[in-house]
Structure formats: C-alpha cells, structure tokens
Amino acid sequence: MAPEPQPTILDPGPHCGVDIKVRHVIIRYETESGEPRSWVGCPACDAIVDPKANAQ
Structure with a gap:
C-alpha cells in the first residue's frame, strides 16, 4: 500500500x-498520544513555530 501524500x-x-x-x-x-507534529521556520517572520499552535 502506498503512503498517503503529504x-x-x-x-x-x-x-x-x-x-x-x-x-x-x-x-x-510524535506526541505521547501518537499525533504527528512539527516545528517549522516561518518564512515571513523568521520565528521557529508550531504551526498547529493557533488551532489549540
């Protein structure tokens, strides 16, 4: 089975x-519950951010 596209x-x-x-x-x-997460470099403000932070 092929992996799902990102x-x-x-x-x-x-x-x-x-x-x-x-x-x-x-x-x-991955969090302890198995949720995939990431830290990214924002291209606009040069901050290192968790892109899901505003969804919580």
Whole structure:
C-alpha cells in the first residue's frame, strides 16, 4: 500500500498568518498520544513555530 501524500501547506503561522509549507519543516516528532507534529521556520517572520499552535 502506498503512503498517503503529504499536504503541501501545513497551516497558517500562529504569529503572522502566512502559509507554512512542508519545505519549512525543521523537525518532525510524535506526541505521547501518537499525533504527528512539527516545528517549522516561518518564512515571513523568521520565528521557529508550531504551526498547529493557533488551532489549540
């Protein structure tokens, strides 16, 4: 079975709202519950952010 394709855009940045793309990922990890997460470098404000932070 082929893996599911990754989305090109992860989420908007929590500080500036610019779209965070997969190419901006710095590190990927899983939470204790198994949820995939990542830290990315925002292309607009140069901050290292969790793109899902504004969804919580």
